[in-house]
Amino acid sequence: MTKQTLERLPQYLNILRSLPCETVNVSATQIAAMLGLNHVQVRKDLAQISNAGKPKVGYNKNELISDIEEALGYNDANDAILVGVGNLGGALMKYGGFKSYGLNILAGFDKDESVVDNKKVFHIDKLENLCARLKVKMAIITTPADEAQAVCDRLVSCGILAVWNFAPVHLRVPGDVIVQQENMSASLAILSKKLTERLKENYSSHT
Amino acid sequence: MTKQTLERLPQYLNILRSLPCETVNVSATQIAAMLGLNHVQVRKDLAQISNAGKPKVGYNKNELISDIEEALGYNDANDAILVGVGNLGGALMKYGGFKSYGLNILAGFDKDESVVDNKKVFHIDKLENLCARLKVKMAIITTPADEAQAVCDRLVSCGILAVWNFAPVHLRVPGDVIVQQENMSASLAILSKKLTERLKENYSSHT
Numbered sequence: 068m069t070k071q072t073l074e075r076l077p078q079y080l081n082i083l084r085s086l087p088c089e090t091v092n093v094s095a096t097q098i099a100a101m102l103g104l105n106h107v108q109v110r111k112d113l114a115q116i117s118n119a120g121k122p123k124v125g126y127n128k129n130e131l132i133s134d135i136e137e138a139l140g141y142n143d144a145n146d147a148i149l150v151g152v153g154n155l156g157g158a159l160m161k162y163g164g165f166k167s168y169g170l171n172i173l174a175g176f177d178k179d180e181s182v183v184d185n186k187k188v189f190h191i192d193k194l195e196n197l198c199a200r201l202k203v204k205m206a207i208i209t210t211p212a213d214e215a216q217a218v219c220d221r222l223v224s225c226g227i228l229a230v231w232n233f234a235p236v237h238l239r240v241p242g243d244v245i246v247q248q249e250n251m252s253a254s255l256a257i258l259s260k261k262l263t264e265r266l267k268e269n270y271s272s273h274t
Numbered sequence: 275m276t277k278q279t280l281e282r283l284p285q286y287l288n289i290l291r292s293l294p295c296e297t298v299n300v301s302a303t304q305i306a307a308m309l310g311l312n313h314v315q316v317r318k319d320l321a322q323i324s325n326a327g328k329p330k331v332g333y334n335k336n337e338l339i340s341d342i343e344e345a346l347g348y349n350d351a352n353d354a355i356l357v358g359v360g361n362l363g364g365a366l367m368k369y370g371g372f373k374s375y376g377l378n379i380l381a382g383f384d385k386d387e388s389v390v391d392n393k394k395v396f397h398i399d400k401l402e403n404l405c406a407r408l409k410v411k412m413a414i415i416t417t418p419a420d421e422a423q424a425v426c427d428r429l430v431s432c433g434i435l436a437v438w439n440f441a442p443v444h445l446r447v448p449g450d451v452i453v454q455q456e457n458m459s460a461s462l463a464i465l466s467k468k469l470t471e472r473l474k475e476n477y478s479s480h481t
Contacts, residue, residue: 073467074460081442081459085420102444139463140470158365168459169466205469213292229469231462235288237309245472247465249458252288252375253281255438256346258454259376260280262412262436263347265452 068138072112077168078102079113080135083128094125141169146203147231150218151210152177152188155233159207160184173201191218198225205229212236275345279319284375285309286320287342290335301332348376353410354438357425358417359384359395362440366416367391380408398425405432412436419443 082101086093095113099106113120116138119130149156152175159165160172161184174197175188182188189197206227208215215234222230229245232238235252289308293300302320306313320327323345326337356363359382366372367379368391381404382395389395396404413434415422422441429437436452439445442459 070464073464074457077442077457077459077463078444081419103446104444138467140466145466145469154365154368158361161361165459165462168462170462204473205465212288228472229465231465235284237285237311239310243472245465245468247461247468249461250281250284251456252284252372254454254456255372255375255377256284257277257280258412258436258438258452259347259352261452261454262352265435265450266411 068115072115073139075104075109075112076116076135076139079109080132080139083132083135086128090128092125093128093131095120097125136169139168145169145205145229146171146173146201147205147207148172148174148176148198148201148203149207149209150176150191150194150222151208151214151234152181152183153209153211156207156209157183159209159233160186172207173203194221195225198222198227203227205231207231207233208238209233275322279322280346282311282316282319283323283342283346286316287339287346290339290342293335297335299332300335300338302327304332346375352376352412353378353380353408354412354414355379355381355383355405355408355410356414356416357383357398357401357429358415358421358441359388359390360416360418363414363416364390366414366440367393379414380410401428402432405429405434410434412438414438414440415445416440 079098082098095110096106099109117126117131117134119134120126147170149160149172152160156175160175172186174186175183176191176194177188178191180188180190204227206222208218208230210218212234215232215236216238219230219238219240223240223244230238231247231249233249235250238246240246286305289305302317303313306316324333324338324341326341327333354377356367356379359367363382367382379393381393382390383398383401384395385398387395387397411434413429415425415437417425419441422439422443423445426437426445426447430447430451437445438454438456440456442457445453447453
């Protein structure tokens with residue numbers, strides 16, 4: 068499966084879950100229209116992960132939802148820990164939106180102990196001990212940029228295999244560790260840049 | 275400038291800002307090593323936006339920082355409003371990290387009025403009136419998925435030209451409106467999927 072297909076699957080899932088309960092069948096064309104995508108693309112994506120489609124009828128909605136969840140591995144719930152419970156980290160711990168994608172944040176770690184949304188935030192000194200006990204394989208890094216690499220090194224030495232990094236810094240990891248970089252400041256930079264160019268165009272077309 | 279170059283510029287900026295004050299010059303090779311990137315790539319990126327580099331000496335750090343900020347349009351601070359002040363929206367309003375990238379969130383909008391981090395959250399009914407008065411061109415959407423399109427339509431009719439969308443849904447906008455999609459659930463899906471595959475490989479290699 069390509070990265071692009073994998074990125075679209077959660078969108079399909081979201082649209083399907085938002086349909087009325089009484090909807091039984093849905094076609095690739097309908098899904099494409101709701102998402103503003105090309106229907107050939109949607110058809111190709113869905114063909115890779117589901118046999119629930121029938122010519123002229125479309126997909127059985129509930130079967131398709133199960134097939135996408137299966138393809139995304141949501142049935143294997145992913146336990147994770149989070150390091151760096153500032154504004155962003157705290158929001159991620161509270162945010163319910165990831166639960167429907169199989170993410171379960173077990174606990175946080177920071178310089179001060181606290182409780183966020185009924186989840187314990189432990190002192191960072193307990194990281195090694197608790198990682199081993201929780202047998203967790205995924206970690207979310209929401210520390211400031213200059214602390215992220217040191218935290219990442221500690222996580223890797225604890226046996227973490229997948230890192231979701233929100234710190235705006237490139238992490239160096241061994242080859243068997245997966246890093247997913249969330250680069251919100253890059254998104255913002257791209258948007259700002261395009262807006263600035265658009266405003267300049269508008270300005271010059273009026274002069 | 276390519277999208278890839280534009281995405282790397284904030285990383286360079288971050289690394290440069292984190293260097294000790296007394297550092298005067300820095301080479302593309304040093305920047306590449308700190309970020310784990312190819313030095314040829316870094317050299318090409320920087321050549322596009324700065325003349326502050328000299329052979330054998332490298333770049334003057336402060337000039338390079340200014341040149342990157344200029345290229346990213348950070349000197350034109352971008353005012354924005356935010357719609358949907360839940361956990362994520364509230365965190366973004368509080369989060370100081372975007373300020374150094376030129377983003378200034380003026381106010382929030384939601385179903386209930388409140389104050390977040392000294393910023394006023396207005397009732398959504400006041401959106402049209404305030405958008406016009408604030409002359410704002412950028413909006414951040416952090417509503418639930420099923421409300422995002424309706425909010426986006428209202429923003430567009432208020433003259434918003436750039437939308438940073440955190441709702442996990444594809445937005446339909448007129449051709450002159452720029453949308454930057456922040457797809458955290460897709461990132462999570464990719465990471466979960468890779469981790470599941472990695473764990474299966476580890477399991478089968480031990481059996």
